[in-house]
Amino acid sequence: MARGTRRRRWAAALGVAALAVGGGGVLAGSAHAEATAAASTAVDFATHCIPPAIAGIPPIDGTTTAQITVDNAAPKVGDTVTVTYTVIKPAASNPVDLALPADIMTPTGKVALGGAQTGSVTVAGPKKNDPVPAKGAFPQFSMTGTFKVTAPGAITLSPSDYNIHTSYIMELDTPCTVTNGPAPVSETVTATDGGGPVNERTISLSKASGAPGDRVVVSGTKFTGGSAAIAAGWNGTSVTSDTQAFTVPASGTIGVNLKVTDPATTGIVVFEGATWDPAKGAGPAAYSVIPVVNPGDLTQKLNSSVKAGTLSMSQAGDTVAMSSVDFGQGGASTGDLQTVTVKDFRGGPAGWSLTGKVTAFSGPSGASIGADQLSWTPACATKTGSPSTCAAGSAGTVGSAGATLASTPNGALTGGEFTANAKVSLNVPAFTAPGAYSGTLTLTLS
Incomplete structure (x- = not known):
């Protein structure tokens, strides 16, 4: 066998077999222990990989030494609990004199439920690990998932089987199973009856990861027989492009063979109706889409960024010429506000508000027209492609107290470019002294 071939075979062996009992997302051991010692217990169990x-x-x-933690140890029936399965000490170390690269491992697994509620929780971790030195210890890794509480009482959580998928030289899996299970209990949650109706729909997956285009069997119970439903991928906030519509059998028990392709999918949900509604659905159950790297391929990670800007405004001019009125008749002196351009390039969740207030209009020999005599009819426009949409303020008096010219609401992601202006009208009393009058309108953007 040629030296190059032997080296590639060793690399494949190290990248998969050894790591199967090792790495993953790195957590600081002491910090993790301090954070979870009061809530859960690290347990040892025999493992066969x-x-x-x-x-x-x-x-x-x-x-294997592992620990289970939860975000809520005292849930109510119907609550969703997030579970973290951390493998603190894998069953083996790197056995040879060849260092292993970073970010080649994607861990998945299951957590066993017992006591008042039985079943399993699918968990998955990110493709994240530090380089492993030759003959060095593998780092710990963590996987997360969720389950819905369906019964009151003490619910035990124990670490169960896990799998390490590696993308080094080729795509390979190393399953690790609990020997003579179940493993010891690491965490216990005590559920109470929440009162009122409870959504008891639950789902589980046949596996927690797969290549793009793989299918996963989504099993579930307590759905409404005969209803139209959808099994879909989930990315943390909404469904992805991986969807499959079906009709729930009369029994309420489902089994959907869902094809998962979208790399944005990080979990699976099932819901009745046309859109996601947590009151009529179940999940997400953790799932990872693992990109395929062909043998011999080289990969490069491309890191880019979007730099946040500022909130600013500018105006087309600083003088508004208003129409004249006749002495003895008075009436409305009108004009058009100079257009104001607002640029919100912050890229955050905050909206903005553009307000204006005016001084009294000063004229000859101490004559004046009160600020409360100026009114406006605001208008605004949003540049195409802007995440936010501006709203014009209400027509009415501006005055010294001020009024809103335009604004945008808060949101998950705001920003864009906008123009605002207004028709202005000054109510001039009939026998106001002849001459020129002027006031100052101050616009404030916040």
Whole structure:
């Protein structure tokens, strides 16, 4: 066998078989222990890991140290609990003199439920690990998922089987199973009856990861028989392009073979109706889409960024010529406000408000027209493509107290470019002394 071929075979073996009992997303061990010691317990359990045949490494039997933590240890029936499964100490270390690269491992697994509620929770972790030195210890890794509480009482959580998918030289899996399970209980939550109707719909997955285009069986119970439903990918805030419509069987028990392709998918949900409604759905159950890297491919990570800007405004001019009125008749002196351009390039959640207030209009020999005599009819326009949409202020008196010319609301992502202006009208009393009058309109953007 040529030296290059042997080296590639060793690389494949190390990148998959050894890592199967090792790395993942790195957490600081001492910090993690301090944060979770009061709420859960690290447990040891015997583990049997089977490396891929190509690695040429026999099964690995060792001890895994793991810990289960939750975001809510005292939920009510119907609540969704987030579960974190951390493998603190894998069952083996890197056995040879070849360092392993960073970010090649995607861990998935399951957490076993017992006590008042039985079943399992699918968990998945990010493709994230530090480089592993030759013959060095593998770092710990964490996986997360959720489950819905369906019964009151003490619910136990124990670490269960996990799998390490590696993308180094080729795409390979190393499953690790609990020997003589179940593993010891690491965490217990105590659920109380929330009162009132409870959404008891639940789902589970046949696997927690797959290549783009793979199918996962989504099983569920307590759905409404005969209703139209959708199984879909989930990206943390909304459904992805991975969707499949179906009709719930009369039994309320479902089994959907969902094809998952969208790389944005990080979980699976099922819901009745046309749009996601947590009151009529279940999930998300954790799922990872693992990109395929062909043998011999080289990858480069491209890092870019979008720099946040500022909130600013400018105006077309600083003088408004208004129409004249006749002495003895008075009436409306009208004009058009100089157009104001607002640029919101902050890229955050905050909207903005543009307000104006006016002084009294001063004339000859101390004559004046009160600020409360100026009114306006605001208008605004939004540049195409802007995340926000501006709203014009209400028509009415401006005065010294001020009024709103235009604004945009707060939102998940705001910003854009906008123009605002107004028709202005000054009510001039009939026998106001002849001459020129002027006032100052101050616009404030906040």
